[in-house]
Amino acid sequence: MPTQEPATKSADDFVKISMTLDVAVGSDGSISQGACFGQGTIASVLYFSHQGGNPVSQISTLTVNSVPCLDCYSEIRSSTTQFPIELSAVYSPHSVDIRDAEGNPEFMKDELRFWISSPPVNSLDIYYECGGDPATLPDYGSAVSNIAAPFVFEQWTQDLVLNEVKVSTRKDYIFPPTYKADITFSTIETLVDAIE
Structure with missing residues (x-):
């Protein structure tokens, strides 16, 4: 574990936080049949002033990788599965006090707090085989909504070095109404002298 941050932020630097959120949504156990779920990735590059606050710039996307169903074979037929989104975020430098086993301060971590204020509603065309005649139908935004929903219902934090x-x-x-998700967070904080 590091005892201090390996670099010092200067007034001319931007803090760049690159983050990937892999989201796999399924049933919480109360749905027995007839449901499909979104699985995908939210990727975001956020730039902040070294003093903290809201992003000064960001590039964020949501990609639907698959739409598994409980009783049907399903396959995405839309040509576009990646959509732009916007994360709400707050960066707080040196805000998390890390202490040793005796309670003595060791070093400070930075904190990123983020959520989705305006959930996306992009619809996909999904091919289904459910025992009857196969069909391709719009999902009316349900897969995209599934992937975004955990970040709409709750604000999340990441402690960063x-x-x-x-x-x-x-x-x-x-999360409501009857879903559960496994989410893998991958983040890195770096310093850059310009917004790319």
């Missing part, structure tokens, strides 16, 4: 990759997983996150 400069130039260190952090990977963590949240299993069985329950």
Whole structure:
């Protein structure tokens, strides 16, 4: 474990946080049949002032990788499965006090708090085989909504150390009405002298 951040932020630097959220949504156990779920990835590159606050710039996308169903074969038929989104976020430098076993301060971590204020509603065309005649039908935004929903219902935080990759997983996150999700977070905080 590092005892201090390996670099010092200067007034001319931007803090760049690159984050990937892999989201697999399923039933919480109360759905027995007839449901499909979105699985995909939210990828975001956020730029902040070294002093913290809201992003000064960002590029964020949501990609639907698959739409598994409980009783049907399903396949995405849309030509576009990646959509732009916007994350709400707050960066707080040196805000998390890390202490040793005796309670003595060791070093400070930075904190990123993020959520989705305006959930996307992009629809996909899905091919289904459910025992009857196969059909391709719109999902009316349900897959995209599934992937975004955990970040609409809750604000999430990541504690960061400069130039260190952090990977963590949240299993069985329950959210309304009857869903659960496994979410893997991958983040890295770096310093850059310009917004790319």
